[in-house]
Amino acid sequence: MIRLSTSCTACFIFISLIVATVSAAEQKRTSSDLFQNRCRGCHAADQDRVGPRLRGVFGRAAGVIHTFQYSEALKSSHLVWDAATLDKWLQDPDSVVPDSDMSFRLESQAERTAIIEYLKGLTAH
Secondary structure (H helix, E strand, O other): OOOOOHHHHHHHHHHHHHHHHHHHHHHHHHHHHHHHHHOOOOOOOOOOOOOOOOOOOOOOEOOOOOOOOOOHHHHOOOOEOOHHHHHHHHHOHHHHOOOOOOOOOOOOHHHHHHHHHHHHHOOOO
16 A cells, blocks of 8 residues: 655645646637637627627527517517537437528537637626
8 A cells, every 4th residue: 555645645636636727728729729629600799790799698598689680480480599408409400490591510429529619708797
């Protein structure tokens, strides 16, 4: 049995905390990078582009940003964007709302999860 001194134990805990902090920062960077690479062509956080602005999207009803022209199908969908609806939407928008205007699909579950986490962090002002 190996016995660690108190100072070794403290060092181990300190290093573990650093690794956890770096991992959280890396995950946030990766989520942001994925958003930039996968979504930024059509979306921004604070302005409408080809797609609507996404700040505050998590928990918001679909099709309600008044400055964006949504499809009639999406406006009348009665969806609320949460993790489950966003996951399905990002995987196959037509399976969630047929005749919507979004044609992008994201097959990777890991990428969808990371982007959804990023969107959760885009809280409304």
